[in-house]
Amino acid sequence: MTDADDRDPALERAIGRAWADDAPWELLTELTALDHRMGGSPGERRAAELVRDAFADAGLREVDVDEFPMRYWERGTSEFAVVGPDERSFEAIALPYSPAGDVEGPLVDVGYGTPEEIEAAGETLRGGIAVASTTTPPGRRFVHRMEKFGHAVAAGAEAFVFANHVPGQLPPTGALAFDGEAAMPGVGVSAETGDWLSEYARDGGRARLRVDATTEAGTSRNVVGTVGPDTDEEIVVVAHYDAHDVAEGALDNGCGIATVLGAARLLARIEDDLARRVRIAAVGCEEVGLLGAEALADDLDLGAVHAVVNVDGAGRFRGLKAYSHAAPELASLADRVTDRYGQPVVHERDPHPFSDHWPFLRAGVPALQLHSDPADGGERGRGWGHTAADTRDKVDPRNLREHAVLTALLVRDLTRTDVPRIDDDDLRDALREQAYEPGMRASGIWPPKWK
Structure with missing residues (x-):
């Protein structure tokens, strides 16, 4: 800690209480005990109520539940089989926003x-398929699922099969489109099935x-509350509480x-120390197209939003990773804070559009x-995420x-740091340099203003 922080007993007490705070774990337990939290489902509605109560108990002010419209996708049955003289069936699960369909065609292995x-x-x-x-x-x-799907659609495929690279007989899920039916059917299959399909x-x-x-x-629904002074500018801290219907979404x-709840409880104890609201x-509905974040952004005056902190993936594993999305000042901020408290951080500075x-x-x-x-670097990708193995015992x-x-x-x-706005041309160019544009265009998410 800095000398100034050493002399701040309120901050010290708040941090000390956070180390013994069971509220984040209790919220995680309540959420994972639901049948599922698929966007637009009764389970997601109940999850919003649990989060609302947890926010109010944390000491946030003006806690509201804001409803927004979306397209609710509901899973039915899926069948997948290799046909011919040696017909063979494999387990498969439909990918969200897959339309209903019945397709037969040649298998085409497109690798990654x-x-x-x-x-x-x-x-x-x-x-083909x-x-x-x-x-x-x-x-x-990392090339996102929606990019791969979009390129396959553009190439004339009639169906899409997403094969897990993590072994364990775990078919993966994940949306094919944002808030509406995709262009063709798609399913997820396990790594073991994928190996057979390649052959x-x-x-x-x-x-x-x-x-x-x-x-x-x-x-x-979105659940929103505030803490800190009533200033013209504000910091937005966001995390999605929805999950796919095949797992607990832990x-x-x-x-x-749960991490955001813990942070909110700490911030409420030191709110006199915050320089901005x-x-x-x-x-809700992140997993089916960032729909809750879109609704939140539409409701706010974005000119008054000084910065956004998106907590998507924190709390899962030991090592903190910070995506600064082409804002070097935010990378410096992360270094400054983590260095002060002796906690390492891994940086990813390039922007991406998928959260x-x-x-x-x-x-x-x-x-x-x-x-x-993971502290050991782990395996690339989501690991247990988007599969039935995403359960509370992993936390x-x-x-x-x-x-x-x-x-x-x-x-x-x-709240105390000035950060300049992101230049529109710089952001577009950074995404182009990473070769995002073709996949985003194929997926229908390249901003129309960037012609």
């Missing part, structure tokens, strides 16, 4: 599903994929919203995303407490 691999497949992919891994080759930026594809095999699913009008993003938001900071970042609001990595309460303290300290310093 990078743009180059899909382009190399050429005409063989037209009318694309099979892509959930991971990306080492040494390059069948090499031998010219064909497959049949059938999905039953519905998409209809629905609603979701890691993604039960840990994130802090708006804390638990948003709840995006509606703010594209409007020029500086964005810091707090994530986490270490120490990580929740530590990251809640660090989140609160980062927000405290951010």
